[in-house]
Amino acid sequence: MKIPPHVSIVGATGAVGKEFLEILEERNFPMRSLRLLSSPRSAGSELLFRGEKHVVEALTETSFQGVDLAFFSAGGAISKQYAPIAADGGTIVVDNSSAFRQTDGIPLIIPEVNPEALDEVRQGKKPGAIIANPNCSTIVLLVAVTPLHREATVTRMVVSTYQAASGAGAKALEELTEQSRQVLAGESPSPVVFNEPCAFNVFSHDSKIGEEGYNIEEMKMVWETRKIWNNPDIGISATCVRVPVKRAHTESVTLELERPLSPERAREILGDAPGVQVIDDPKENRFPTPLAASHGDDVLVGRIRKDLSHKSGLCLLLSGDQLRKGAALNAVQIAELFL
């Protein structure tokens, strides 16, 4: 891609779109120009970037002419329709939707985990390509677990999640706030976005459930980990649950390893791992929380301990901002691999 690139953000007015603007600005991402795209409904609105107003344009098939790099975050249907057009026209597309994650030949990338999976695209003859950004829960999990996997080989993971309302979008976050207000005022909230009341409650993840009884969020963790680790045999048992938290996903992880790994050695490895911050203080009872992880770049890891029920098991509690590292930040880091 041409450097510095002409950049575009599709879905600029959404929850993740706003994170993109913030992160590109923070990281001083080099660019020649920035084009913000959205649905016709949101077109015409203005967003600030580097102190300048940018008018949001309606997305069309010709939007990507002259664009070197496009971040897509407007849902799977928009990605399916427009990402191939952009890529065919020579644009590097980093797609935040699930549209192409399982597609053969499309790299699914976490820069700390499998940057080498980009080599083919980077060395390819065509300037354009689609690169998929994994689902938030998978990113948070694998940033923390991969360094341990490299040392001791994970054979099975049992994961239970504590996922923030904002993972279901800006309206879901509003619903949490509004329902919390209602409950405190003694009123009974009526769920709209979610199937269950979300204030002061916990419920199984709101994504669709397949034949095996797993919801799509859980299966994404399975499918995506297998592709990213290039290991179709890795066993994953996931339970995805929403909690009344605004931002950042927390995960309770039990690993089975091929070789035993002491908590001390795991702490050492994670202390050196990029994108990871160890918060593990049993004396003070200080461990990762979604509040501490919110608006940060790192996945926080703690409660690192031997599994009492497995000879080479290790347990962890981790927390990561699903809108940043789980979405926009990871996508920007993918783009940085092209710079």
Added chain:
Amino acid sequence: MKIPPHVSIVGATGAVGKEFLEILEERNFPMRSLRLLSSPRSAGSELLFRGEKHVVEALTETSFQGVDLAFFSAGGAISKQYAPIAADGGTIVVDNSSAFRQTDGIPLIIPEVNPEALDEVRQGKKPGAIIANPNCSTIVLLVAVTPLHREATVTRMVVSTYQAASGAGAKALEELTEQSRQVLAGESPSPVVFNEPCAFNVFSHDSKIGEEGYNIEEMKMVWETRKIWNNPDIGISATCVRVPVKRAHTESVTLELERPLSPERAREILGDAPGVQVIDDPKENRFPTPLAASHGDDVLVGRIRKDLSHKSGLCLLLSGDQLRKGAALNAVQIAELFL
């Protein structure tokens, strides 16, 4: 014990004490008299039971004269000091604290699970005895899992909890309410009861952490399950976490079984199990929630599915009211075994 008994509640003014009064009234528990006991600080206050005012008396060493049955829920130190005095004097003590749960010769009872462990006490020559009530998280877990264990033998459990603030007492519940109000008003809450902000946050359980890196809440699940199931080899990997929920504990449970058990058969077994209600509707995405479990007697069970990562594994999501079945209700049900 004499029937109907003279009954006493120690810790009558506390969060669980109030549940005792409600449950004894609801279940029309037969009694000749009721004596409410508390610390000198709360003595003199009045509580309603069956429409009549009862004055709370200060607990002393002579409080149990003429008392056939005493429910203790005033913390481990009070139980350690007064429960043996009561039992020596001929009172059946059902103790809700952790003081005697691991003591040899003291039965640790969940009526649906191991009522036979009471036989020795019931057939004993002495009228008095101490019977221990397990910890809330253990009760909720074993009410649901034991029927499956009887059918297919559980060898290992991986459990992650989503525990309500009220599990840490009435003050903790107030802190959740107050902090939620503060956050909605744009203020920054200062934690007092908990170590971490509890509103819109999730954090590792607030109990003390031992040498192996496990907190006491997690170890209670291990120790108590082993005693209740009379199986020192059962493997349990527990991660206990607080969530901003007022009432009822939720648990994500992954079972490893000696023999495979289909989700259909598990649903059938749980459908017939006492104290269990199956809520498992993948089409409508309806599963157990703490809101639905609150103020109910049953442990709700759903998300019953084959573990994709283990040949004879089964996953569940369950939710139970930790103040009722997890504490007062279970204790009253233990007492009912003597009627």
